[in-house]
Amino acid sequence: MAYVPLNIDLTNKQIKVIGGGKIAERRVKALLDSDATIHVISPDLTGNLYQLYLDEKIIWYKKSFESKDLDNDELIISATNQEEVNDVIKKSAPIHSLINMVGDAQGGNVIFPGTLKRGKLQISVTSTGASPKLVSNILNDLDKQYPIDYAEYVDFLYECRIIIKSLDLEKAKKNQLLESILSDQYFDEDEQEKLTNWLKRQPKKRAREE
Template sequence: MSPLPLTVDLFGKRAVIVGGGRIAERRTKTLLETGVTLTIISPNVTDGIWELYEQALIDWQPKLFEEKDVSAAFIIIAATNDPKVNCAVCEAAGSQALVNVVDNPKLGNVHVPSHFKRGKLSISVSTSGASPLLAKSIKNDLAAKYDERYVAYLDFLYECRQLLQSSSLSQDKQHQILSTLLSEVYMKPEKQTQTLNWLRVEAEK
């Protein structure tokens, strides 16, 4: 069976990471971007995790894993260097929880792809665990192509779409304009300003 890529809104959800090493730190920083309430379960943590704890961005419980630690978690990541502990975390997870086991993704039901963001643009690459290095290489290639210019460009496209939807233009005309905006010329800030000014006039008609 093939996994289905999904974008999940984790804002306000409870997340638990069991483990305090480098991988746990990377997962911690990724999850914090989503607005979760995050708890780390580990006797020891990296300096990076400790700093986040000192800033009150996460909760850290310096202890060994217990089954009750994940009882109310929406998303759980098993990131210790002990396969037995990671397996125990997976077994303790509720049937409705999202679970990622870093050393054996097949045990869980969630894979964390290699990904990057450019504002509203999010691009993920997964090889379903076959080759994380290849996924990272492809991600880097895409990140070079879709550079920081796309942050402003996506904001521009979003505002254009909102203005068109509130205009009296036909659906066909709106689709035609949106397709035209995909041209490279609209990556230029001056062209974006000119287009937005025109669309604001159209939206007021």
């Protein structure tokens, strides 16, 4: 199966998670910030999932999975270790649904990559199920290369990009500025402040007259 890496906006989408154990918990935590509606089907929940239910972060159906439980779900996550349940999920899923089969990457059409987040920066790594340990090792290396405070540098780049796009400059000059802010010089907060203040003083594009 050929996988294409994508970032998907799941706002207001319906997600169905079958299973209430540690694996289901990891998937739910990865989706909490997506603004999707998360439904969990399981007779039991981990303590953390139960707390999310109490906090109304997820919707819990305290029951065993049945094929009729799948309807208009945009994303279905099979987080059980029961092969027969996994088979029913695959056969019952709506044709439009994305499916993640935990423990059997090739069984579905969605893989959850390992992800390093630094503010607006996200770096995702997957071995397409070949070696989760390799993914873990790579993420550990990335964690050292991009420390927590790297998020602030990314925020600086974002602010500068917004300002530069608004300036009354030729496209080539804008591209030159966007390239220059990637210099190691701007890891320094004082240098960041100097540049953003300078950019804010530059002439802006005039709005077109109707």
